[in-house]
Amino acid sequence: MFLSESVTEGHPDKLCDQISDAIVDRFLQHDPLARIRAECAAACSIVYIAARFASPAMVDITHLARQVIDQVGYRDSTFSSRTCSIITSIQEEPQNATQRFDENSLDDAELNRITAQDQAAVFGFACRQTAAFLPLPIWLAHRLARRLSAVRFQKLLPYLAPDGKTQVGIEFRERRPYRIHSITLLTSHHGSAPVPDKLAADLRETVIAPVFQDELLRPDERTRIYINPNGPVLDGGPALHAGLTGRKTAVDTYGEYSRNSGNALSGKDPLRIDRIGTYAARYAAKNLVAGGLADECEVQLSYTIGLAAPASVQVETFGTGRLDDEDLARLVQEVFDFRPAAILRRFNLRRLPQALPGGFYRKLAAYGQIGRMDMGLPWERTDLAPALRHMTNS
Structure with missing residues (x-):
């Protein structure tokens, strides 16, 4: 579970x-x-x-x-x-x-002079559980949260307030999703509390049913569904409980299914290695899985102050790799450039806020910074998967 x-x-x-x-x-x-x-x-x-x-x-x-x-x-x-x-x-x-500096104009020697300004161990993960190469529990939890918010904005349930939380429990067998154990929705509301049975019926109809309509794994007769199990939540938000930047790192990444550095991703410019290193590690892990080199893959990059390249690159495939993990780690270092300025250049991270209407990083700040299929994120591309596959087969 x-x-x-x-x-x-x-x-x-x-x-x-x-x-x-x-x-x-x-x-x-x-x-x-x-x-x-x-x-x-x-x-x-x-x-x-x-x-x-x-x-x-x-x-x-x-x-x-x-x-x-x-x-x-x-x-x-x-x-x-x-x-x-x-x-x-x-x-x-x-x-x-x-x-x-303009990273687009630097040669290789100049890229080496742009070093990590902080020490950090960052992680990237990918698996075949979903089309987004994300673990199924966090994928479904994000979908439910987005739908809960959409129902509010579309005024399908006008009594809903902005604050909400979702949780999905999945039973696994042999590291593969087997069934949906539980679904929990916590939602705040304006005014007098809706009758609990009415609230449950409304959310089942407008949130849960649409989300699972196209999913291969759906709730069954034994799935436990909890809706505001502790009672009504009037208004919610900061008036009810405090908020803090960076406290939802698991929500931003893999839902704790894989490791994360624990460092906040939001509120940092693209020279912070703990932020952009996380994106680069995800890029490597996803391309390895998309290239057929593993069914699950975690890439760890360890940076130290004063060096451009990570001091250590490690790969863990949980027994699903087509090569030994050590060989995959060497392959990753050969194909991917994890130096800070190289990451900036490959992903265009300093200029994306100008390119996208309404900004870029704020859109990342809700519903996950990994596995997003709605933004065309550069670290979600699988453009290096064919090269990895070819190098493995040659």
Whole structure:
């Protein structure tokens, strides 16, 4: 049995992630070479934002935060984009000329001079359980959370409030999904609580049934379905429980089915190796699986301060690899370039916020930063799978 959870964009932790990444987006839209780190906390009717930046760009952080809160849907008396207090601690740092470079113009020797500024062990994972190469529990939990949010925005259930959580439990046999053990939906609501039986019937009809309509594995007569099992949740959000940037790392990645570094992904510019290294490790793992070299694959990259390439690259295929894990690790190092500036260049990470309407990183901040099939993420491409397959067969 394995369970994974997801949350809607109105969950306080995810609200903080979105504010932090909206700040990153806005700086990079004005200045792709900006260095920015932003963290957010929210509780009751107070939002606290701490940001450090090195850039000639200036961003109205308070106004941007209110925009995000409003777009998520917080407009009632308990927590409102218009009336919440926003406290900021903003520090401008000197611009470092060595970090203001155009990675697209660097040669190999110059790429080596752009080193990791932090130490980090990051992980990437892929498997064949879903079309997105994600474990099935987190894939289904994300789908339910997105549908719960869509039902609210479309006003199919007008009493729903922004804060929500989903959880899916899957029974596995021989590391393969066998049946759906349980489904849990926690949702907040406005006004008087709906009758529990009515709420359950509404969510089964508008959320659960549409999500599982096209899934190969569906709830059966023994699947346990829990809807607000602890009772009604009035309004929810920061008025009920606090939020903090980076507290949903498992939701952002693999739902704890595979390891993650534990470091926050949101609120960091694309020179932070713990963020972009996670994307690069996922890219390698997914291409190995897509290339038929393993059914499950975890790639670990260990970075140390002052070096460009990771000090260690490890591959674990859980007994499903077509080659020994050590041979796959050597193959990965031959095919993939994990140096920070090389990752920036391959994924175009500093210029994506300018290229996409409404920004880029904020869209990543809810419903997972891995396995997204709605954004054309560069680290979700499988363009190197044919080359890996050919090198293995030759």
